[in-house]
Amino acid sequence: DQQVKQNSPSLSVQEGRISILNCDYTNSMFDYFLWYKKYPAEGPTFLISISSIKDKNEDGRFTVFLNKSAKHLSLHIVPSQPGDSAVYFCAASAQGSGTYKYIFGTGTRLKVLA
Amino acid sequence: NAGVTQTPKFRILKIGQSMTLQCTQDMNHNYMYWYRQDPGMGLKLIYYSVGAGITDKGEVPNGYNVSRSTTEDFPLRLELAAPSQTSVYFCASSYEPTYNEQFFGPGTRLTVL
Numbered sequence: 001d002q003q004v005k006q007n008s009p010s011l012s013v014q015e016g017r018i019s020i021l022n023c024d025y026t027n028s029m030f031d032y033f034l035w036y037k038k039y040p041a042e043g044p045t046f047l048i049s050i051s052s053i054k055d056k057n058e059d060g061r062f063t064v065f066l067n068k069s070a071k072h073l074s075l076h077i078v079p080s081q082p083g084d085s086a087v088y089f090c091a092a093s094a095q096g097s098g099t100y101k102y103i104f105g106t107g108t109r110l111k112v113l114a
Numbered sequence: 115n116a117g118v119t120q121t122p123k124f125r126i127l128k129i130g131q132s133m134t135l136q137c138t139q140d141m142n143h144n145y146m147y148w149y150r151q152d153p154g155m156g157l158k159l160i161y162y163s164v165g166a167g168i169t170d171k172g173e174v175p176n177g178y179n180v181s182r183s184t185t186e187d188f189p190l191r192l193e194l195a196a197p198s199q200t201s202v203y204f205c206a207s208s209y210e211p212t213y214n215e216q217f218f219g220p221g222t223r224l225t226v227l
Contacts, residue, residue, distance in 0.1 A: 004156070009154075034215055036215075036218075041220070041221070042220055042221070043118070043204050043206075043218030043219050043220050043221050044157075044204070044218045045218065046215035046216070046217070049215060089156060089157070091157075101159055101162070101172065101173075102159070102216070103156075104149075104156035104157040104158075105156050106154060106155055106156045107156060
């Protein structure tokens, strides 16, 4: 039972263009979402988060959008840079229910072409 | 600050052997976690700890044990290694469990043959 799904295993984007990574979830109790970036042979590093009380959070080139009715979130990277090439994981948690366990998606490998 | 450190980076075990994966953090975080990542899959929570002396099971605890005698250290013990435990193991920590990101170590790649 995959509660958090990233249906695109990979994505290629030209440098300078927008990258859009998608994530769907099934558990309506999820109220906190994060995106992590992972380079090969390294651990994931935190990128950006969003609480369910918001529908958008922005940090520099990175913006996360949350559509609660569709149970969908997306990460926008504008403009994309070659250094953004990595695997991106979304993660979700039902913090309001008293749990702090995160459920991770399977990841999307982004390749930014110079 | 070194953040979260893990040793070893790589290990090959034979079926039935045991080993301990070490994890240390120097951020004074109370909350620590162990995940495994299988190829093409997301991270699955094995065990977590909310402070020294307190641990609890995650999604996939079978075949593993943990202990938390200090705030800094959270070792993961594999008893009787099996090929199904071939994976990359990540340790993570967080200051607060809620509405906070986790800081991850670099991972340990374990192969059981």
